[in-house]
Amino acid sequence: MTQGFSNDKYVQLQAQHIRERIAQFGGKLYLEFGGKLFDDYHASRVLPGFQPDTKIRMLQSLSDEVEVIIAINSAHIEKSKVRGDLGITYDEDVLRLMDIFKSMGFAIAGVVVTQYANQPAADAFRKRLANLGVPSYLHYPIEGYPFDIERIVSEEGYGKNEYVTTTRPLVVVTAPGPGSGKMATCLSQLFHEHKRGVEAGYAKWETFPIWNLPLNHPVNIAYEAATVDLDDDNIIDPFHLEAYGKTTVNYNRDVEIFPVLKAMMERILGSSPYQSPTDMGVNMAGMAIVDDEAVRIAARTEIARRYYRCAVQFRKTATGEKELSKLKMLMNKTDAALTLEPLRQAALNREAATGLPAGALRLPDGTIVTGKTSDLLGAASSLLMNALKAAAGVPQDVLVISEEALKPICELKTRHLNHKNPRLHSDETLIALSISSATNEQAAAAVDSCSALAGCDAFFSVIISPTDEKLFKSLGINVSCEPKFEQRSLYHK
Secondary structure, eight states, rough: OOOOOOOHHHHHHHHHHHHHHHHHTTTTEEEEEOSOSSOOOHHHHTTOOOOTTTTHHHHHGGGGEEEEEEEEHHHHHHHTOOOTTOOOOOHHHHHHHHHHHHHTOOEEEEEEEEEEOOHHHHHHHHHHHTTTTEEEEOOOOTTTTTTTTTTTTTTTGGGOOOOOOSSSSSEEEEEOOOOOHHHHHHHHHHHHHHHHOOOOOEEOOOOSTTTTTTTTTHHHHHHHHOOOTTTOEEEHHHHHHHHSSOOEEEEHHHHHHHHHHHHHHHHSSSOOOOSHHHHHBBOOOGGGGOOOHHHHHHHHHHHHHHHHHHHHHHHHSOOOOOHHHHHHHHHHHTTTTTHHHHHHHHHHHHHHHHHOEEEEEOOSSEEEEEEOOSBBBBBHHHHHHHHHHHHOOTTTTTOOOOOHOOOOOOOIIIIIOOOOOOOBBBHHHHHHHHTTTTTOOHHHHHHTTTGTTOEEEEEEESOOHHHHHHHHHHTOOEEEESSSSSOSSOOOO
């Protein structure tokens, strides 16, 4: 939990670097946003001190100069592609993103619907946008993309795409997820700008991998763990090494596409401003690390979390074996398992002693508390109560929720709601605790300690329910589970 990253320094350096890029291109820059523009919890976990909304807050410092374009792939609309972290479709997320941008004072130039080929769902989405007063623009598939440079950078390629009129010096191009066509949108806009005699350039904001950290630094390896399903690999940037004699880190997809991108920019601008994919990046994150050992520990812990999450998914669905093997390799490479092992052993030992599922949580001061399944509470509920009492300084043997308060809720679940399991989930337990806090000072102290658990790690001896996992996530607790079901059944809710 030691801070290893200076948020203020990062915001200052990043804003300064972006202004330099705008000036480099004569006053207009199309900035592709890789990764999440806000809610970047991966970055906050591996760089303790990084705030999840840091990037959007930094842009707010430039808000008078910023305009936003959101790109969405027509195929993603047609297939109702869902954001795994939010559980909503990409087209719904476009609306969510626009609401957030508007609430923060950003101008929105419009939505670009990429790879458009008369998909009915894309047409319906455009009509919905029009009814909401949001302009949308069509970009089409280009035969031979991305290798037929002559066709791409011509009236038959980018020239067919609809041009998005923008008026501000910094145009941020973002999207609900990968594969949305952000880079192609930027380059298409460059083509049209230069046709109109407007000087403009392109750059990319990609937080990970961090170019000026070693290839095998845990923070960079944690990025590989986070993108294991995309087959991303960190590699040394060969173009940067050849051009400048300096070793920097990039990832395989950017390195593979760079010769094509460079050729496109040469065709559009007359010459390429970049000699390497590292040159394209606007990333000062490495400059803001203030405690390297703290971020190494945080990154190794994140790798371990990713491994256990994938192991649980494999146990549930029997899919993702390749990803699980790679995560195990990354975990062994960094000794990441050691970071969660004390918690894992505490949970497994408690289960062995009681014969029932159990959990363990590490408090900010390093103390490990455990919780076990009982007649009234599941392992997650029990652990949460014990953790809140420990954080509030309430003795563990003190009941902050009376048995008389719990029993009617359990009875309601079984007699009237037809639940087979009377035990309370953690959200139900937290509500019971909140009700008790009206007349019990120690219960009130426990409720007030919820925020103290943010950033803590918990480990369970079995796979916990989605309800419990969601509640722990809302409290900011990182959950890992042994890939084992509580019951020996073929069907698990």
